[in-house]
């Protein structure tokens with residue numbers, strides 16, 4: 001079988017839509033175009049039924065009741081609604097919130113916004129393996145702490161936080177617990193019947209569904225209240241107004257149902273591929289795996305290639321589509337804040353590559369990736385003055401580097 | 414990030430990669446940048462008795478534009494005398510490689526590397 005290049009290994013960014021999902025969506029982009037809020041004719045009845053079926057599919061995939069699921073435009077909106085909605089509803093109880101420095105920007109930037117409106121936020125530093133030390137979290141809790149937000153699976157390093165333990169701590173202290181589960185669906189088999197979580201955010205496009213749709217789980221027992229952030233026609237019981245995108249919702253429902261039914265056969269297969277990848281990369285000197293290997297989804301491998309710069313590496317391996325922690329590949333000029341938060345220095349953060357696998361990844365693709373990395377890292381190291389220093393026994397980190405001033409750039413232009 | 418064809422050409426076929434003996438009195442070595450900033454360039458020139466740069470070598474840790482900038486200057490340096498070498502401006506490098514604004518710092522670094530290599534050579538004489 002011939003390989004199709006480039007190979008897609010950036011599934012934490014987004015996944016390819018599953019053909020089974022697309023099949024379910026198509027009728028709602030063509031014949032079944034009714035507004036699910038139309039109560040007076042069959043066009044509306046049909047789409048309303050489809051929306052409610054999808055709600056059941058999402059609810060049962062995560063062990064919730066369908067009345068606990070609110071449709072949104074994606075995890076970003078769900079997180080905004082959860083954090084802003086709960087903070088503003090419960091602000092008379094207290095104005096302190098806690099989160100982790102390695103959260104997705106959807107959480108961090110929402111927290112920053114809440115700070116601007118008078119809330120106080122503690123940003124906890126995780127351990128160097130990316131996981132939270134529960135005792136540190138416990139000691140950050142104050143009498144006025146009303147909400148804690150922690151992601152289930154980290155999008156960069158794939159580590160899994162102990163949601164059950166954190167949730168129990170929150171229950172004990174009567175604190176609302178929000179979990180960003182955007183990266184958890186189809187990767188961890190969990191049930192909200194058992195997990196002590198009050199609010200949970202989901203996205204469809206991270207698990208083979210369409211982009212632009214997500215959901216927020218809002219627990220009914222004990223009941224969690226929110227103030228709506230988007231006002232209008234009173235859809236979604238007033239929590240989130242706006243005409244529902246039926247085709248997206250139908251796709252999300254199907255994607256979540258497939259995720260639930262296929263997980264037990266998918267995980268061992270993907271884990272084997274990830275292990276092949278890791279073993280294959282371990283023949284390269286001076287590589288560092290970022291994040292804990294035990295408490296981690298099998299879909300993710302994040303590796304720093306010391307003495308090789310991230311963007312040039314990305315350029316060298318353009319036959320595979322991956323993400324890098326290098327500053328050059330992001331809009332900001334900072335290297336990955338997640339890797340910095342787990343204590344990686346700038347060099348290792350710059351030279352990191354995130355490989356994220358999917359249900360469509362094949363053994364041949366992983367073999368090709370291993371060969372490519374072995375080849376290209378060697379080539380770039382031949383070009384690297386830092387590698388030369390390392391081989392000459394010079395300590396690169398204690399060498400006195402002459403950092404560059406912005407001033408020169410302005411002068412010459 | 415999209416690159417100009419010239420950057421890609423230098424990146425895929427870098428000219429004059431390697432090292433000269435830094436203890437040789439006819440060799441000037443410049444190393445600029447810092448790993449924490451994502452770019453380090455090491456540029457070396459070998460200067461003849463008549464003051465002409467007869468060889469230039471580089472090694473660069475950095476993005477494609479940084480590698481291309483240093484590869485390009487090794488080509489430009491050969492055959493120049495030291496004063497001419499020091500007249501190479503980052504704007505010429507940026508223009509030749511069609512660097513976008515966010516990559517101008519790569520050309521600045523290459524210019525600095527030339528200055529550092531020349532200064533190092535001069536300090537030996």
Ligand SMILES: Cc1ncc(COP(=O)(O)O)c(C=O)c1O
Nearest residue numbers: 074075076104106155182183203
């Ligand atoms: C952990 C995490 N949270 C939130 C989001 C945002 O999700 P969405 O693209 O659905 O808004 C993402 C995806 O980028 C993510 O990985």
